[in-house]
Amino acid sequence: MSQVKVYTVLWMNGSLLMVFYTPGQCWQFRVVSRTQGIFGEQKIYYSGEAALTIGLEWIRDES
Numbered sequence: 001m002s003q004v005k006v007y008t009v010l011w012m013n014g015s016l017l018m019v020f021y022t023p024g025q026c027w028q029f030r031v032v033s034r035t036q037g038i039f040g041e042q043k044i045y046y047s048g049e050a051a052l053t054i055g056l057e058w059i060r061d062e063s
Contacts, residue, residue: 007021
């Protein structure tokens with residue numbers, strides 16, 4: 001069974017941001033854009049807050 005933990009899900013400027021934790025990849029984020037593209041990085045963040053901060057920057061830059 002997968003041990004994915006969802007930290008937060010936000011709707012902002014027409015995009016969906018999800019921050020989550022997996023044992024193998026630590027904290028990550030994904031952005032689903034208004035054009036339904038899924039974006040993120042294969043970087044490891046050591047807290048949910050750090051991944052959230054970068055994810056919010058992605059959404060602001062996209063707007």
